[in-house]
Amino acid sequence: MPRTARPRSGTALVALASCLAMGCASGDLPEREAPPRSPGATAPAGDGVVTWASTADRVGVAVDGRGYRLVVRTSVGGTGLRVRLSNAFGDRPVTFGNVHAGLQRDGAALVPGSNRRLTFGGARSVTVPVGGIVYSDPLPVRVPAASALVVSLYVPRAQGALTGHWMAMQTSYTTDGDHTAEESAANWTQRIGSWFYLDAVTVRPRPAAGAVVALGDSITDGWHSTTDLNRRWPDRLARRLRASPTTDVKGVANEGLAGNRVLTDGPGQSALNRLSRDVLSLPGVRTVFLFQGVNDIKAEPGATAGELIAGYRALTDRAHAAGKCVVAATIAPFKGWREWDSEGEAVRRQVNEFIRSSGQFDAVTDFDRVLRSPHDPERILPAFDGGDHLHPNDKGMQAMADAVDLESLDCEGG
Numbered sequence: 001m002p003r004t005a006r007p008r009s010g011t012a013l014v015a016l017a018s019c020l021a022m023g024c025a026s027g028d029l030p031e032r033e034a035p036p037r038s039p040g041a042t043a044p045a046g047d048g049v050v051t052w053a054s055t056a057d058r059v060g061v062a063v064d065g066r067g068y069r070l071v072v073r074t075s076v077g078g079t080g081l082r083v084r085l086s087n088a089f090g091d092r093p094v095t096f097g098n099v100h101a102g103l104q105r106d107g108a109a110l111v112p113g114s115n116r117r118l119t120f121g122g123a124r125s126v127t128v129p130v131g132g133i134v135y136s137d138p139l140p141v142r143v144p145a146a147s148a149l150v151v152s153l154y155v156p157r158a159q160g161a162l163t164g165h166w167m168a169m170q171t172s173y174t175t176d177g178d179h180t181a182e183e184s185a186a187n188w189t190q191r192i193g194s195w196f197y198l199d200a201v202t203v204r205p206r207p208a209a210g211a212v213v214a215l216g217d218s219i220t221d222g223w224h225s226t227t228d229l230n231r232r233w234p235d236r237l238a239r240r241l242r243a244s245p246t247t248d249v250k251g252v253a254n255e256g257l258a259g260n261r262v263l264t265d266g267p268g269q270s271a272l273n274r275l276s277r278d279v280l281s282l283p284g285v286r287t288v289f290l291f292q293g294v295n296d297i298k299a300e301p302g303a304t305a306g307e308l309i310a311g312y313r314a315l316t317d318r319a320h321a322a323g324k325c326v327v328a329a330t331i332a333p334f335k336g337w338r339e340w341d342s343e344g345e346a347v348r349r350q351v352n353e354f355i356r357s358s359g360q361f362d363a364v365t366d367f368d369r370v371l372r373s374p375h376d377p378e379r380i381l382p383a384f385d386g387g388d389h390l391h392p393n394d395k396g397m398q399a400m401a402d403a404v405d406l407e408s409l410d411c412e413g414g
Contacts, residue, residue, distance in 0.1 A: 048138075048202035049284030050211045051076045052149070053253035054165040055221075055260075056199045056278070057268040058089040062158035067180060068196050069108050069152045069173040069188050073230050075238040076211065076250035077145035078203030080138035083118060085153070086199040087128040088277065092160035094197070095127045096120075096153055100180045101139060104148035108173040108188035115152070115183050116141060127157075133199070133277075143203050145242055145250070151198050152180035164196035167258050169222040169232065193227075200253070202283055210286035211251030212237075212327075212409045213279045215271055215315075217295050219332070220256025224386025224393055231394045232256075236401030247410045253282055261295045262311040263303055272314060280322045287409045288319045291329040291367065294390070297347050298339035305350035309358075312351075316360055325411040327404075328361040330368035335378035336389030345378055363408035370403045371396055 051074040081101060087094045102115030118136040120126035128134050143149065156178075172195060173188040182188075214220050214234040222232030238252040255278045259267030268274065271292050279288055290312070296303040303311075316326045330352040334340055352368050355361070371392060373381045380389060384396030392400065 047283070048080060048082060048204050049076055049078070049209055049251045050213075050253045050282040051078070051143070051201050051203050051251050053200040053213070053255060053278070053282060054168070054195055055255045055257040055268060055274065056086045056088045056163050056165060057257065058161050059164040059166045059194060059196070060162045062090070062094065062155070062160060062162040064155070064157055064159060065176060066158070067152065067154045067175040067178060067188075069150060069175070070195050070198050071104055071170055071172050072149050072151065072195070072198070072201060073235065074143055074145060074147050074149050074201065074203070075242070075252040076203065076205045076209055077143055077147070078205035079140065079142050080204040081141060081143050082138050082202045083136045083151055083198060084133055084200035084202070085126075085128060085136075085197050086133045086163050087197070088131060088133060088199075089163040090130055090161050092158075093127050093129050094155060095125060095157040096197070097125045097156040098154045098178055098180045099136065100152045102150050102152070102183065104150045108185035110150055110183040112183055115181065117181070135202075138204070146238070149201065151201070153197060154178040154180045155197070162196060164194055165199070165257075166194045167218070167221055167223065168193055168195045169225060169227050170195075171228055200282060205250060208248045209250045209284070210248055210410070211253060211282070211284045212249050212287040212289055213253040213255050213282060213285050214289045214291065215275070215279055216256040216291040217260045218256065218258035219391055220254060220291055221258050222254075222256065222397070223258060224388070224391035225397050226394055231397055233392075233397040233400040236398050237404055240401060240404070241406060241409075244406050247406045249286055249406070249409045251284060253285070255279060259295055260292065261299065262292050262315070263296050263307060264299075266295070272311060275315060275318060280319070280324070285324060287325040287327055287411065289327045289329065289365075289404075289409070290315060290361075293331045293351060294334060294348070297331070297344045297351075298334070298337070300339075302344055302347065305347045305354070308347070308351050309354050312354075313360060325362040325409070327363045327365060327408050328355050329365045330355050332367050332392070333372045333378050333380055334390040335376065362411050363405065365404050365408070367400055367403065370399050
């Protein structure tokens, strides 16, 4: 249906914005309710700063007696390592029997002597109820910045819906039985391309250090960047922040999710519905970097500019109320992608004009201007095109990270 066939009045848009602020989607109830919170199962994050994170979703069916050796990359370094385990999308409790953290040597093999047991309230095991999350106790070791951290989980009891992040762009490993304490790769022979249960890692960095969360879709998730090389644009941004002497923002959390939308649930909960869990609940977050909207535009039916702008306003208001800065990025061109049409392009241009000129955000990064071709501004520059005319390649990811004004991330929110 053409977007012009379903106009919204000014009154309707005000009502929509109010609905969005409370978690509704496009004036209707969410397609899937947010998972219930279980305060009794959620340990506080403490005084740390997030060094790695990923967006949780329902990713399949859980199996008893499995081990997972998950490889993630830290951004900021520090002491007091804690991991956050999630059963946000589970429909049954899940028990973690043993959890260890170490440093990767090669593949599933760990640096000798680096693998340490994590506890939960002093216990080796923990059961997380439906919809719950839990933080481990702090581990009294120092974790370097930009390190390949390996978190090994043994899950003796887990059935029903499985919580995880399916498109990791990182090779991890799985096995049968409990081999979490082993530093050898001998029993970790099954490769996987997803992260399961683990959705955040925190450390205590030097004083004044903070973090930025990249809230996005598959472009932020890294699709068409090179697997296992950490070339997503948030990874590149983390490198720049680490090298900069002028900013205290050193942590980067990648909360990108392929197919994700601002307004409606689909692949995962909408940005509006997952903002609290995936962004505002993470410790040490100073700034939200908002780069979403293309999936809302190219959906059928696609969002109008007014609807998407109302969603941005609701997200920004909630982040500001939580004391966070918001940096927004313009929506990149995608002509040539199968769902592109001239009506969607008109919406993209209207939304980008709002992002650039409205003053709604604390700062703006213009990814549209960075990525578009000077010969056809509705298309990605061929040198940055990952091949499908929507997702940037490694060079495009680097150009995006280079376009971010680092000082814009180190501001006072609210």
